[in-house]
Amino acid sequence: MEKQLIDERKEEVINACEKLYEKFDFKDINIKLIGEKISVGRTSIYNYFGTKEEIFLALLEREYLKWNEDLSTILLKNEKLSKEDFIDKITASLLKRKTLLKLISMNMFEIEANSRIESITNYKLAFKESISLIEECLCKFFNVKEIESEEITFTILPFLVGIYPYTSLTDKMKEATHKANLEYKFYTDKELLKMGLEKILGGVK
Numbered sequence: 001m002e003k004q005l006i007d008e009r010k011e012e013v014i015n016a017c018e019k020l021y022e023k024f025d026f027k028d029i030n031i032k033l034i035g036e037k038i039s040v041g042r043t044s045i046y047n048y049f050g051t052k053e054e055i056f057l058a059l060l061e062r063e064y065l066k067w068n069e070d071l072s073t074i075l076l077k078n079e080k081l082s083k084e085d086f087i088d089k090i091t092a093s094l095l096k097r098k099t100l101l102k103l104i105s106m107n108m109f110e111i112e113a114n115s116r117i118e119s120i121t122n123y124k125l126a127f128k129e130s131i132s133l134i135e136e137c138l139c140k141f142f143n144v145k146e147i148e149s150e151e152i153t154f155t156i157l158p159f160l161v162g163i164y165p166y167t168s169l170t171d172k173m174k175e176a177t178h179k180a181n182l183e184y185k186f187y188t189d190k191e192l193l194k195m196g197l198e199k200i201l202g203g204v205k
Helices: 003-021 031-035 052-076 083-095 098-106 108-113 117-142 146-161 163-167 171-179 189-200
Strands: none
Touching: 003 031, 003 052, 003 098, 031 052, 052 083, 052 098, 052 108, 052 117, 083 098, 083 117, 083 189, 098 108, 098 146, 098 163, 117 146, 146 163, 146 189, 163 189
């Protein structure tokens, strides 16, 4: 089978998975359900992906690659950026990647645990590029040392894992929070991203 056709088939499967993830929980999505949404049928999926988790991992890889495009644009299209402008641009780039934020917070461990090493490696390469681009931005715009840029980057990335669970509470979760007298402000994803990045980059000039 031609590589172009293989890529098109894989993309169709990933697209179907992404659409289902907008409506259903991860645990409720399976190969059969994905197969009902594509033109080639369920059994053909196994020509491209070994498990449901590998499809989600490919989706996450694609999300990181798209984010990397935005990070590259921030890096290459700007000679100088203030801390505020940098935070605004990073925030805007992440607001377009809500699937990424949801996946890394909700299902990451299970997805990797049930995927083949080749699939995990491909995802890790995309993730590695994200790390490099963030570090390059920090060095370019704020003249931080390499070790400092690494420390900041590995503070930003774990912080992102908490965005979706905090900003996507169901009515039941909010009711339970109220009944527990755990009263605190509910921030939007934009507000929380900006606030967190400002704190993390607080010492950067």
